[in-house]
Amino acid sequence: MTGTHIIGDWGTSRLRLFRISDGHIVARRDGPGIGKVGQGAEQALAETIAPLMADGAPDEIALCGMIGARDIWVEAPYADCPATMDDWRAAAVRFDWRGVPLSIMAGLACVGSDRIADVMRDEETQIFGAFRLHPQLGQGRRLIVLPGTHNKWVLVEDGRILSFRTMPTGELFALLRDQSVLGPKDMSGDAVQQQAGFTEGLARAGDGRLLASLFAARSMRLRAGRSSDWAAGYLSGLLIGCEVREAMALLPAEQDVTLIGDGRLSDLYGQALGAMGVVSRRLDGEVCALAGLGFVETE
Amino acid sequence: MTGTHIIGDWGTSRLRLFRISDGHIVARRDGPGIGKVGQGAEQALAETIAPLMADGAPDEIALCGMIGARDIWVEAPYADCPATMDDWRAAAVRFDWRGVPLSIMAGLACVGSDRIADVMRDEETQIFGAFRLHPQLGQGRRLIVLPGTHNKWVLVEDGRILSFRTMPTGELFALLRDQSVLGPKDMSGDAVQQQAGFTEGLARAGDGRLLASLFAARSMRLRAGRSSDWAAGYLSGLLIGCEVREAMALLPAEQDVTLIGDGRLSDLYGQALGAMGVVSRRLDGEVCALAGLGFVETE
Numbered sequence: 001m002t003g004t005h006i007i008g009d010w011g012t013s014r015l016r017l018f019r020i021s022d023g024h025i026v027a028r029r030d031g032p033g034i035g036k037v038g039q040g041a042e043q044a045l046a047e048t049i050a051p052l053m054a055d056g057a058p059d060e061i062a063l064c065g066m067i068g069a070r071d072i073w074v075e076a077p078y079a080d081c082p083a084t085m086d087d088w089r090a091a092a093v094r095f096d097w098r099g100v101p102l103s104i105m106a107g108l109a110c111v112g113s114d115r116i117a118d119v120m121r122d123e124e125t126q127i128f129g130a131f132r133l134h135p136q137l138g139q140g141r142r143l144i145v146l147p148g149t150h151n152k153w154v155l156v157e158d159g160r161i162l163s164f165r166t167m168p169t170g171e172l173f174a175l176l177r178d179q180s181v182l183g184p185k186d187m188s189g190d191a192v193q194q195q196a197g198f199t200e201g202l203a204r205a206g207d208g209r210l211l212a213s214l215f216a217a218r219s220m221r222l223r224a225g226r227s228s229d230w231a232a233g234y235l236s237g238l239l240i241g242c243e244v245r246e247a248m249a250l251l252p253a254e255q256d257v258t259l260i261g262d263g264r265l266s267d268l269y270g271q272a273l274g275a276m277g278v279v280s281r282r283l284d285g286e287v288c289a290l291a292g293l294g295f296v297e298t299e
Numbered sequence: 300m301t302g303t304h305i306i307g308d309w310g311t312s313r314l315r316l317f318r319i320s321d322g323h324i325v326a327r328r329d330g331p332g333i334g335k336v337g338q339g340a341e342q343a344l345a346e347t348i349a350p351l352m353a354d355g356a357p358d359e360i361a362l363c364g365m366i367g368a369r370d371i372w373v374e375a376p377y378a379d380c381p382a383t384m385d386d387w388r389a390a391a392v393r394f395d396w397r398g399v400p401l402s403i404m405a406g407l408a409c410v411g412s413d414r415i416a417d418v419m420r421d422e423e424t425q426i427f428g429a430f431r432l433h434p435q436l437g438q439g440r441r442l443i444v445l446p447g448t449h450n451k452w453v454l455v456e457d458g459r460i461l462s463f464r465t466m467p468t469g470e471l472f473a474l475l476r477d478q479s480v481l482g483p484k485d486m487s488g489d490a491v492q493q494q495a496g497f498t499e500g501l502a503r504a505g506d507g508r509l510l511a512s513l514f515a516a517r518s519m520r521l522r523a524g525r526s527s528d529w530a531a532g533y534l535s536g537l538l539i540g541c542e543v544r545e546a547m548a549l550l551p552a553e554q555d556v557t558l559i560g561d562g563r564l565s566d567l568y569g570q571a572l573g574a575m576g577v578v579s580r581r582l583d584g585e586v587c588a589l590a591g592l593g594f595v596e597t598e
Contacts, residue, residue: 211509219465
């Protein structure tokens with residue numbers, strides 16, 4: 001890929017902008033997320049991008065993520081699943097912004113086998129990027145999971161995104177830990193206890209009784225000598241274990257599972273999958289997003 | 300039952316005190332809950348009870364509920380399940396308070412068939428009261444549910460409480476509705492839409508995928524024309540439906556289910572049980588609590 005481009009991944013919590021010359025990142029700037037700027041997005045873009053324009057306007061600007069949502073700036077549609085990378089690129093909104101062609105990438109929409117409708121913005125960029133970086137991912141029917149506040153479980157086949165499901169498990173965990181009477185209030189940060197709780201929660205998830213197992217986060221502290229750190233790990237293991245079981249029943253795939261994302265959360269999903277005998281591999285989310293926007297060398 | 304007694308049901312959210320003469324309620328006073336007064340419980344009792352003492356000190360005072368919890372006033376123990384009414388009464392703490400014998404009733408503790416420990420304070424009073432008021436409830440193996448913020452599902456047999464499980468479904472629902480991105484922010488109070496959502500959530504619960512069905516509360520508004528009122532009903536139906544299924548698998552009983560409690564919430568549990576083909580009957584919680592404290596005519 002030759003020429004100069006500015007590409008951006010603009011989610012709820014932050015904006016990451018990159019200037020790319022001939023397939024290489026030459027500069028980066030971070031800015032505020034859509035959740036903070038809302039309808040002030042164009043102004044925030046102008047301020048964050050200014051240093052990246054100092055060496056001259058790029059040939060093109062491309063943005064993905066929540067910037068394309070309704071009532072923010074210029075809405076980008078949802079492409080319907082099943083969708084190839086070409087289907088998704090064709091659905092972008094393109095317009096001239098201060099003399100430079102600017103694209104806001106589309107989201108994706110699907111209707112599950114159980115007739116539940118769902119949407120994503122941003123994760124599709126990482127998935128299509130993963131196909132570019134790892135061509136074997138574009139072969140066969142596979143399950144990809146992107147852990148986060150609202151996890152996406154994505155069924156892909158031969159380079160197309162077939163269907164997906166959003167699981168708000170991360171948000172649910174934070175609510176239970178921080179704002180419910182189940183939540184431990186006096187954690188000491190004991191990682192051994194947290195891991196013991198996580199393992200016990202994962203095992204409990206195998207019973208298939210999420211609601212009937214939640215109160216144990218409190219009652220096992222009151223009655224069975226468990227610690228607050230144990231309880232936080234237990235809630236996490238129970239929720240993630242139940243989520244993994246539900247997702248793998250809803251979106252069946254025969255291959256190993258691919259995790260896109262980094263940090264502790266992806267470790268926990270890898271553990272939960274491993275406890276079910278499923279091998280997983282991990283890819284870096286930012287690298288995948290850059291490849292999905294198409295302006296970074298994939299060799 | 301002859302003589303004069305003052306009995307009280309003192310939960311997290313309120314105190315209800317009754318003066319009983321020869322088995323009849325002659326006066327009532329309400330006061331603040333344990334959640335508000337905390338360690339100021341004795342002072343709050345003195346203030347609320349004063350008007351009920353104006354006609355002379357009673358023979359005895361008996362209090363049940365969270366007043367017996369640790370670090371409030373005088374802790375009452377948990378009686379272990381299986382427990383009869385006599386086992387429970389024997390575990391009360393009794394002492395002299397300002398010249399009157401005062402009892403703080405015990406709670407109950409159990410360990411489930413899945414080895415999860417659990418506790419209750421207050422609901423056991425209503426259950427033992429229900430046995431007194433409805434002797435047939437004390438025969439055979441039965442399932443009793445007390446809907447609330449933390450629902451109790453209770454397996455009883457021949458007048459003993461065998462085991463129970465706390466389900467924090469009410470707290471979870473409130474967190475999701477009021478504090479998550481799933482929560483509808485612009486409800487109009489359309490009861491028809493709410494009922495339609497509740498029915499759809501109940502049906503969805505039959506799939507056994509709680510986490511995979513949650514996000515529909517948001518995505519079906521975005522993509523399938525559902526309303527905010529529908530979404531609130533849907534969350535309620537999904538959670539209650541999943542809870543009922545889990546509870547009936549965990550605590551098997553062949554008889555009809557008895558609901559102790561009033562108001563809209565018990566209606567919803569009756570609907571959820573009915574959708575599974577289970578007949579339920581409803582009893583009034585306050586009437587059962589008074590009978591459980593043993594100083595009200597049961598004829």
